[in-house]
Amino acid sequence: MELKQLNQTINENLSFFQQQLSSVIQIPSIKGTAQANAPFGKQPRAALAAVLKIAQEYGLKTNQLADQVGWAELPGKSSNYIAALGHLDVVAAPLTGWQSDPFKLTLKGDYMYGRGVLDNKGPIMGALFALALLKKENYQPQESIRVIFGTDEESGSADLRTYNSVEQPPIAGFTPDGKYPVVYAERGMVRLSLLTKIQDQSASDIAAIDGEFSPSYLPDRVQLKFVSGQIQTYSGIKTPSNAPDLGENALAALAQAQRGRTGEIGKAFKWMTAATTDTTGSQIGIGYVGKASGKLQISVYGAAYLASTQQLRVDFSIRYPIELTREQLLQNLTKGLPKNSLLLINKVVAPLYRDPQLPMIQKMRSIYESVTGLDGTPVTTTGITYARSLPNIVAFGPSFPGQRGIAHKENEWLRISDWKKIIAIEYLTLKSLAESDSN
Structure with a gap:
């Protein structure tokens, strides 16, 4: 026909x-x-x-x-x-x-x-x-x-x-x-969680971070809950996680608002700010541009504060160019992590x-x-x-x-x-x- x-x-x-x-x-x-x-x-x-x-x-x-x-x-x-x-x-x-x-x-x-x-x-x-x-x-x-x-x-x-x-x-x-x-x-992808132990008392007022979190998209609404009962809400524009530049990550708004805090929680929020506001990963030392497949892409899609263990958890995925190895990516990533941090690899997809x-x-x-x-x-x-x-x-x-x-x-x-x-x-x-x- x-x-x-x-x-x-x-x-x-x-x-x-x-x-x-x-x-x-x-x-x-x-x-x-x-x-x-x-x-x-x-x-x-x-x-x-x-x-x-x-x-x-x-x-x-x-x-x-x-x-x-x-x-x-x-x-x-x-x-x-x-x-x-x-x-x-x-x-x-x-x-x-x-x-x-x-x-x-x-x-x-x-x-x-x-x-x-x-x-x-x-x-x-x-x-x-x-x-x-x-x-x-x-x-x-x-x-x-x-x-x-x-x-x-x-x-x-x-x-x-x-x-x-x-x-x-x-x-x-x-x-x-x-x-x-x-x-x-198709680029490689690694899905990770960063657990940062807050060993001083700088996060003692935080009770939880809540939101509708999924690896599929970046959230448009996040709440920071305090021990006092106060709640701060941060908004954005939802977007698929493989197109972070098309939306506004509510987690970025939260991190930016809290990055001025003192102590270890302040430093952790500064890292989170860098990771959420620059989707190329350059601000956290993992920026890379492949000749064929373009710029590396990071999407921070979830977060939690675990008051019982005093840990801030940040969930994110990285889609990396085919010219970059996963080993080199992780090596670059670990160089700039906050103090007292543990990096968990949750899922790996080869290019x-x-x-x-x-x-x-x-x-x-x-x-x-x-x-x-x-x-x-x-x-x-x-x-x-x-x-x-x-x-x-x-x-x-x-x-x-x-x-x-x-x-x-x-x-x-x-x-x-x-x-x-x-x-x-x-x-x-x-x-x-x-x-x-x-x-």
Whole structure:
């Protein structure tokens, strides 16, 4: 199908595609308590069941593994397969700040709103619709084509560890859970906690630090509670943790307000101020700029004061360029820590690199340029995607240049005009990668 006809076909089916996407958006597939036949909770499992039912209605072959991950498949002539990989689980959606029901697909002009519409139900359902169009036109691929639906991406990707233990990997493919153009490298990430013991009495008036803290975003509201019962509240603008420069960290406001205190707590708040106000890490001695992947990025997303042990805890993540080793990063970090501090490493994610000249990446570049008319030169990202969890996969979409800080926030959105482009790109990419020439 040529691009002009493809666009026309997508337009003709758009309302129906939106109805099916709506039925999946309305399932609040946030990770829950493990139970029989639902290892990540009832709702992620319900979302998987709903999507596989839609795939079956399109006449596609379906399968699922351990109630964790499923796929729709268009069989090919080869025993190999190529894949589009996405996830149906979503982060929580507190009602505060939403202008519509987060678990209802809301259409306003050229925009669709709802939790998961961008991250990642809209894009991976788009890949399913693209596969359905290929099925409808009786396309016979050389390599089988799978659209894989995970249900634990937001909480550690245990689903794909299960998948990899049973299934052979794809020979090529993409995850529409990053950005355009095609991403050939993802930075490394280390998630840490700094525990600083306050051995003098300079923090004796502090009872606690409270807020809605998550590694996924920087907080917009933090409270400093005192032994006297007094409470000081600090506000900011929430932003995803991989885009700290787009918001205002409420923890920065707290740290700046308290950095003038005397004693050891004052010095600890000074370090916290430096870490929260300069997201490049330069003020705490870890600034680094990679030739390919740009500036290092630090995001302080949580804090607590443990009165029983007189410790200030600061929780943060660092996304570092592929040219920098984790060992060198940690060595630089430990040089400037406050006195009596202990650094805990909570999570480590290695950098990802794929040769940008790989045939599959060049195919994606060409398709992106043909659909959008934009420069498709491969890029790097601060994001952490499913591409790290399955061999021979790269991030490709869904956010277009200039679109940042949308996921994990209130009023998550995806432009309808962009979704149509995404479906077209996915259709052409799946078809191209499934041809018999080498990937």
